[in-house]
Amino acid sequence: MRRQRLLEALQSAVEPLAGAYLAELFGVSRQVIVQDVALLRAEGHLIESTVRGYRLSRVSLGVRDAFGVLHGPDVTETELNALVDLGITVIDVVVYHPIYGELRGGLDLQSRRDVSQFMQRLHEEETTLLSTLTHGAHVHTVEARDRELLTAGRSALRQLGILNED
Numbered sequence: 001m002r003r004q005r006l007l008e009a010l011q012s013a014v015e016p017l018a019g020a021y022l023a024e025l026f027g028v029s030r031q032v033i034v035q036d037v038a039l040l041r042a043e044g045h046l047i048e049s050t051v052r053g054y055r056l057s058r059v060s061l062g063v064r065d066a067f068g069v070l071h072g073p074d075v076t077e078t079e080l081n082a083l084v085d086l087g088i089t090v091i092d093v094v095v096y097h098p099i100y101g102e103l104r105g106g107l108d109l110q111s112r113r114d115v116s117q118f119m120q121r122l123h124e125e126e127t128t129l130l131s132t133l134t135h136g137a138h139v140h141t142v143e144a145r146d147r148e149l150l151t152a153g154r155s156a157l158r159q160l161g162i163l164n165e166d
Contacts, residue, residue, distance in 0.1 A: 002026055003036050007045060016053035016108070050108040051118050062145040064091070067157060068164035070137045073129055075162060080115045082156040083142060087149055091141040095134045105130050107140075137164065 006026065009017060023030045037047055037054055046057035069079060083090055090109040097103050109115050122129070131138040144150050157163040 002028070003040055006033070006036050007040055010047065010054060010056050013055060016048075016050050016055040018053035021053070048106050048108070050106040051121060052108065052114075055108075062143050063147055063150060064141060064143045065150045065154075066094075066139050066141050067154060068137075068139045069157060069162045070164045071131075071160075071162040072136050073132065075160070076129060076131075077115060077119050079157065079160065079162060080109055080118070081112055082160060083140075083153050084109055084111055084115055086152050086156065087144060088153045089143045091143055093130055094139045094141065095130045095137070097133055103130055103133070 006022065009022065009025070019030045019033045022033045026033070033054075037049070041047055048055055048057050067083075071079065080090055090107050092104050092106050092108075094102060094104045107118065109118060129138075142150065142153060144153065154163060158165075
Protein backbone atom coordinates (compact mmCIF):
# COMPACT_ATOMS: atom_id res chain seq x y z
CA MET A 1 0.00 0.00 0.00
CA ARG A 2 2.79 2.47 0.90
CA ARG A 3 4.62 1.75 -2.37
CA GLN A 4 1.43 2.43 -4.31
CA ARG A 5 1.00 5.76 -2.48
CA LEU A 6 4.67 6.56 -3.18
CA LEU A 7 4.14 5.88 -6.87
CA GLU A 8 1.03 8.09 -6.88
CA ALA A 9 3.00 10.89 -5.19
CA LEU A 10 5.67 10.66 -7.89
CA GLN A 11 3.04 10.62 -10.65
CA SER A 12 1.41 13.80 -9.37
CA ALA A 13 4.64 15.67 -8.58
CA VAL A 14 5.74 18.56 -10.75
CA GLU A 15 9.26 18.61 -9.28
CA PRO A 16 11.44 15.78 -7.95
CA LEU A 17 10.53 14.69 -4.42
CA ALA A 18 13.34 14.51 -1.87
CA GLY A 19 13.82 11.22 -0.06
CA ALA A 20 13.68 13.00 3.30
CA TYR A 21 10.34 14.57 2.34
CA LEU A 22 8.92 11.21 1.27
CA ALA A 23 10.17 9.55 4.46
CA GLU A 24 8.40 12.18 6.55
CA LEU A 25 5.26 12.00 4.41
CA PHE A 26 4.95 8.24 4.92
CA GLY A 27 6.31 8.11 8.46
CA VAL A 28 9.26 5.85 7.62
CA SER A 29 13.04 6.18 7.43
CA ARG A 30 14.89 7.44 4.38
CA GLN A 31 16.31 3.91 3.95
CA VAL A 32 12.78 2.48 3.66
CA ILE A 33 12.09 4.96 0.84
CA VAL A 34 15.30 3.84 -0.92
CA GLN A 35 14.14 0.22 -0.65
CA ASP A 36 10.62 1.07 -1.83
CA VAL A 37 12.04 2.86 -4.87
CA ALA A 38 14.26 -0.15 -5.64
CA LEU A 39 11.23 -2.46 -5.46
CA LEU A 40 9.16 -0.16 -7.69
CA ARG A 41 12.01 -0.11 -10.21
CA ALA A 42 12.15 -3.91 -10.09
CA GLU A 43 8.44 -3.91 -10.98
CA GLY A 44 9.29 -1.90 -14.09
CA HIS A 45 8.53 1.66 -12.99
CA LEU A 46 11.00 4.13 -14.47
CA ILE A 47 12.05 6.17 -11.45
CA GLU A 48 15.06 8.46 -11.65
CA SER A 49 17.19 9.65 -8.76
CA THR A 50 18.36 13.23 -9.16
CA VAL A 51 20.19 15.59 -6.84
CA ARG A 52 16.80 17.10 -5.97
CA GLY A 53 15.02 13.82 -5.34
CA TYR A 54 13.05 11.10 -7.06
CA ARG A 55 10.85 11.52 -10.11
CA LEU A 56 9.34 9.42 -12.84
CA SER A 57 11.44 9.39 -15.98
CA ARG A 58 10.58 12.20 -18.29
CA VAL A 59 10.16 11.94 -22.02
CA SER A 60 13.11 13.34 -23.93
CA LEU A 61 12.20 16.56 -25.69
CA GLY A 62 15.40 16.99 -27.66
CA VAL A 63 18.65 15.39 -28.68
CA ARG A 64 21.12 13.71 -26.35
CA ASP A 65 24.86 13.39 -26.41
CA ALA A 66 27.71 12.56 -24.07
CA PHE A 67 30.55 14.97 -23.25
CA GLY A 68 33.76 13.52 -21.87
CA VAL A 69 35.64 15.94 -19.63
CA LEU A 70 38.70 15.98 -17.43
CA HIS A 71 39.17 18.52 -14.63
CA GLY A 72 39.50 18.95 -10.90
CA PRO A 73 36.63 19.71 -8.52
CA ASP A 74 37.41 23.45 -8.55
CA VAL A 75 36.12 23.73 -12.16
CA THR A 76 32.83 21.86 -11.63
CA GLU A 77 30.59 24.88 -11.11
CA THR A 78 32.09 26.72 -14.09
CA GLU A 79 31.67 23.61 -16.28
CA LEU A 80 28.03 23.06 -15.32
CA ASN A 81 27.08 26.74 -15.61
CA ALA A 82 28.66 26.91 -19.08
CA LEU A 83 26.31 24.15 -20.22
CA VAL A 84 23.07 25.26 -18.55
CA ASP A 85 23.66 28.85 -19.73
CA LEU A 86 23.39 27.51 -23.29
CA GLY A 87 20.09 25.76 -22.54
CA ILE A 88 21.67 22.34 -22.19
CA THR A 89 20.36 19.99 -19.48
CA VAL A 90 23.04 17.97 -17.70
CA ILE A 91 21.25 14.65 -17.17
CA ASP A 92 23.91 12.76 -15.24
CA VAL A 93 27.57 12.11 -14.56
CA VAL A 94 29.26 8.80 -15.36
CA VAL A 95 32.66 7.51 -14.28
CA TYR A 96 34.30 4.19 -15.03
CA HIS A 97 35.64 2.48 -11.94
CA PRO A 98 38.14 -0.39 -12.42
CA ILE A 99 36.30 -2.65 -9.96
CA TYR A 100 32.65 -1.54 -10.07
CA GLY A 101 32.50 -0.61 -13.73
CA GLU A 102 30.21 2.22 -14.74
CA LEU A 103 28.99 4.40 -11.87
CA ARG A 104 26.26 6.89 -12.71
CA GLY A 105 24.85 9.76 -10.68
CA GLY A 106 21.66 11.56 -11.67
CA LEU A 107 21.92 15.35 -11.88
CA ASP A 108 19.10 16.85 -14.00
CA LEU A 109 20.62 20.34 -13.93
CA GLN A 110 18.76 22.81 -16.12
CA SER A 111 19.63 26.25 -14.70
CA ARG A 112 22.18 28.19 -12.67
CA ARG A 113 19.84 27.81 -9.71
CA ASP A 114 20.02 24.02 -10.07
CA VAL A 115 23.82 24.18 -10.29
CA SER A 116 24.00 26.44 -7.24
CA GLN A 117 21.80 24.08 -5.22
CA PHE A 118 23.92 21.11 -6.31
CA MET A 119 27.14 22.84 -5.28
CA GLN A 120 25.60 23.95 -1.98
CA ARG A 121 24.49 20.41 -1.20
CA LEU A 122 27.94 19.09 -2.11
CA HIS A 123 29.50 21.44 0.45
CA GLU A 124 26.83 20.91 3.12
CA GLU A 125 27.14 17.14 2.93
CA GLU A 126 30.94 17.44 3.02
CA THR A 127 31.25 14.82 0.33
CA THR A 128 33.19 14.49 -2.91
CA LEU A 129 32.28 14.27 -6.56
CA LEU A 130 32.17 10.93 -8.38
CA SER A 131 34.93 12.22 -10.64
CA THR A 132 37.38 12.17 -7.73
CA LEU A 133 37.37 8.38 -8.13
CA THR A 134 38.82 8.78 -11.62
CA HIS A 135 41.16 11.73 -11.04
CA GLY A 136 38.73 14.11 -12.74
CA ALA A 137 37.78 12.03 -15.78
CA HIS A 138 34.02 11.78 -16.27
CA VAL A 139 31.25 11.89 -18.84
CA HIS A 140 28.03 13.89 -18.77
CA THR A 141 24.91 12.77 -20.58
CA VAL A 142 23.39 16.01 -21.87
CA GLU A 143 20.22 17.02 -23.68
CA ALA A 144 19.32 20.06 -25.74
CA ARG A 145 16.55 21.06 -28.12
CA ASP A 146 18.86 20.77 -31.16
CA ARG A 147 22.32 19.68 -32.31
CA GLU A 148 23.54 23.29 -32.65
CA LEU A 149 23.24 23.78 -28.88
CA LEU A 150 25.19 20.58 -28.28
CA THR A 151 27.90 21.81 -30.65
CA ALA A 152 28.01 25.11 -28.74
CA GLY A 153 28.30 23.17 -25.48
CA ARG A 154 31.19 21.11 -26.79
CA SER A 155 32.90 24.35 -27.91
CA ALA A 156 32.37 25.96 -24.49
CA LEU A 157 33.99 22.99 -22.76
CA ARG A 158 36.85 23.07 -25.28
CA GLN A 159 37.39 26.78 -24.51
CA LEU A 160 37.55 25.96 -20.81
CA GLY A 161 40.27 23.42 -21.65
CA ILE A 162 38.37 20.52 -20.08
CA LEU A 163 36.84 18.68 -23.05
CA ASN A 164 38.35 15.22 -23.30
CA GLU A 165 38.45 14.49 -27.03
CA ASP A 166 40.55 11.32 -26.87
